[in-house]
Amino acid sequence: MIELQNVSFTWPSQTEPTLKIESLTIAAGEKVFIHGPSGCGKSTLLSLLAGVMVPQQGEILIDHQALQSLSAGQRDHFRADNIGLVFQQFNLLPYLSVLDNVTLPCQFSKQRKLRLQHAGTSPKDAAQQLLRHLDLSESLWQKPITQLSIGQQQRVAVARALIGSPPVIIADEPTSALDKQSRDQFLALLTAEVDNSQSSLIFVSHDDELQKHFSRMIRLPELNQAVLRHEA
Numbered sequence: 001m002i003e004l005q006n007v008s009f010t011w012p013s014q015t016e017p018t019l020k021i022e023s024l025t026i027a028a029g030e031k032v033f034i035h036g037p038s039g040c041g042k043s044t045l046l047s048l049l050a051g052v053m054v055p056q057q058g059e060i061l062i063d064h065q066a067l068q069s070l071s072a073g074q075r076d077h078f079r080a081d082n083i084g085l086v087f088q089q090f091n092l093l094p095y096l097s098v099l100d101n102v103t104l105p106c107q108f109s110k111q112r113k114l115r116l117q118h119a120g121t122s123p124k125d126a127a128q129q130l131l132r133h134l135d136l137s138e139s140l141w142q143k144p145i146t147q148l149s150i151g152q153q154q155r156v157a158v159a160r161a162l163i164g165s166p167p168v169i170i171a172d173e174p175t176s177a178l179d180k181q182s183r184d185q186f187l188a189l190l191t192a193e194v195d196n197s198q199s200s201l202i203f204v205s206h207d208d209e210l211q212k213h214f215s216r217m218i219r220l221p222e223l224n225q226a227v228l229r230h231e232a
């Protein structure tokens with residue numbers, strides 16, 4: 001589902017690469033935990049996987065599509081269709097209700113809408129089903145996002161990422177604001193939903209206690225030759 005070959009990325013303001021990855025393959029349905037200390041390049045890697053930025057060298061393929069051969073606008077479309085994103089700051093729209101936030105990606109992505117149609121459901125029904133699975137009380141569905149707790153907003157952000165079953169889900173430290181029990185509960189819900197939609201999950205955190213929820217762990221400093229060289 002995801003393939004990196006000889007990737008090298010240097011931030012424009014820097015002289016040395018932040019990331020050098022010779023090879024990385026992630027299969028469909030894998031749940032991968034990417035771990036490493038602050039500054040080792042985790043967020044940079046996710047931005048490359050999401051096609052927000054492209055590497056100066058090498059190739060990144062998502063579902064056989066080479067991201068560097070697409071224009072920035074085409075990458076935006078590709079991302080909307082194929083990648084569900086969950087960030088630390090959720091990026092939910094405060095003036096929209098919970099339900100409208102969850103169905104929003106279907107307005108930007110024909111593919112997500114089509115996948116729902118093929119599954120015999122609508123964006124609204126799919127959003128309700130996801131929110132139910134993620135244990136978000138029905139009494140909150142019409143409320144504006146601003147009236148929800150952080151933990152509740154997190155679950156809305158996950159439902160929004162998952163709607164229309166994009167083949168790849170990328171999550172960047174979405175549990176950092178939660179206590180241990182809520183974190184484990186949240187991850188159990190997230191991984192169960194990812195299994196349901198058979199997406200590949202790439203989850204980044206510096207908290208290695210979360211490892212038990214995943215099928216594979218990658219220590220980024222071991223994979224990233226740029227960081228290894230700096231540390232040597």
Ligand SMILES: Nc1ncnc2c1ncn2[C@@H]1O[C@H](COP(=O)(O)OP(=O)(O)OP(=O)(O)O)[C@@H](O)[C@H]1O
Pocket residue numbers: 011012013014018036037038039040041042043044045206
């Ligand atoms: N916008 C930017 N411009 C220039 N350099 C950047 C930028 N963002 C990150 N970097 C560089 O890339 C390196 C890796 O940063 P990145 O945010 O990917 O690390 P991280 O592992 O996600 O860290 P954290 O756990 O603290 O979020 C940083 O040390 C920094 O030097």
